[in-house]
Amino acid sequence: MGVIVAKSPDEWAQAITESFVALSLGSMSGSFHGSVRSSVLGSAATLTEVRTYGSSVVRRSARLVRREPSDDCLFSLHLEGAGAVLQGEHEAWLTCGGGALYDASKPYELRFPTDTRQLVLQVSREQLRNRIVRVEDVCGHALPARHPAVRVLAAYVRELADTCDDLSGDQSAELGLTAVDLLATALRAVAGGDSGVPSGRAVLLASMHAYVREHLADPCLAPGALAHQHRVSVRYVAELFAASGTSPAAFIRAERLRAAHRTLVDPRYAGLTVASVAARCGFTDRTTFTRAFFRAYGRTPAEVRGGCGREA
Template identity: 30%
Template sequence: MRTVLHTKELPEGERFDFWLDHMFRRVVAPMMITCDDPASFRGSIESMDLGAVHVSAVEASPCGAHRTPRMIRRSDPELLQLAFNLRGETAIAQDRRRALSRPSNMVLYHSSRPHQIRTGFGKGDTYGVMMVFPARLLPLPAHKVERLTATVLSGREGIGALISGFLTRLVNGTDQYGTADRSRLGAVLTDLLTALLAHRLDADAALRPTTRQRVLLLRVHTFIQRHLTDPHLSPATIAAAHAVSVRTLHRLFQTQDATVAEWIRDRRLEHCRRDLCDPALGDRPIHAIATRWGFSSPAHFTRAFSAAYGVTPQDYRRRHRLDHVLARHAWSPSRRPDETAPPAGR
């Protein structure tokens, strides 16, 4: 993500005024901001555009905000906003409801209707993720979605856990995404939120087939990641866990670049590769690493690893260990900054 604003770079007396100006004039749905202690205010925003979806990680001192009917009449982009709490508490009021959101909770609200937000309650900074997108992207009746504004949505279980995990990886990751990748990520997020809201509204029948398919695929991917260490993980066990047939599961993976078995194998190989690079696991036998990640046969693991990376696991570990030693030697604290390594042969 890229940093859009960080108040620590400003003089203390100017931080809250700058934050207020930014939030009122430059955010997608302007709001009036108040703060109990402007002199000690701290805030930062990092953001990422995912096609029509905008995701921001926001950290701020305790403050309040409200969007009035006058503001709505002046400018209304008709946006839905999902606030996902990672630290602290946030209260959001809209449509005669008030939701108190704690870590791992999510709350939905709409820019077209007045709302109030209060963060921190004097107990320290809050940190969370904001997902903002056009309301028209949700293929659900607007009057039904209104039933869920300012209500707490759990990010710990079911589809809510998929959304919270997805958002957390986005804000914590260092991956660089192309324009097409970002648009696909935005589509996945809106599909997940649509599925979550439809589940809460008992409106699953209103979901588009493509939305149901993408949500199911992400659930399957997450299930596989959580069960990679199980040597008995197979298309049959995955299909049973998701109440679908094995044929349906295979058909689901036709949109991927790998079959179900290949997808499992590739994830396991990647975890093994990382462990072989980890100095803390340098004394662990290679077969133990393979077994840990679900490979029951050392010979099969060696063949699969060699085919994927062009080198045996043992040679890969040896090569990485040598690179690590050379890097440590090159930056040894005992060497003076202007000292260079002696030429080879001397």
């Protein structure tokens, strides 16, 4: 885990913005200081230990949401002190061992009148959407420490924070997915009812989606690679994707094309040739890439680039 120590409110504003999303400070005690200690759990999540000393108020305003948008959700597991999460019309008071989920795509406020310690699990909305039908219905509500599902989640997240420095990258990624699964289970359990409970197939498909996005540059990425990585048959991979209305090959190609489009319009990559962009996204033949790109976007890669960088 990397550690950032802040010795003043100004340093704290920078530390939490770098660690989470763009945030601003409200009222702060003059002697306030704190630290954040973060670890990336593959593509599934980031786990951060947050310690604060002195009272503090942190806000994500509507202006910050517009200026620096994020599609992440954050779950705060409260371990010490007092605190509250305010989002929309909901106000969740945090108790030790309990927590709350909040949505970075909307304004929120965090209030901590005392010294605190918490573990924050930051996940993409897509990760939760694969496991919960309506993420917005569970944001801003308290997850009570006494609930059995929350107790299991809390114990797992604590242990993960204590041991993640000793895990390999693959182990961290796999355990990160488990943390997201447990979070979704706790959210559904506290909300009540079984609607939106995903099957193991949905969780497996989400893992395959994440694997594809992390390996787009590999020209050997194919349904067979997905089957091998997830220890299932190629036929079963095809069934999973068919249930979501596509095929593995079509999903891989669509993700490669999206990545290529993002690269072509990003001025940071203006110096890359179109052929280099194609190769970075897993296309081994420029002609095939250009044809597929034109079918998807109605313009050639060179036209989308609009004169930025070289075309050859």
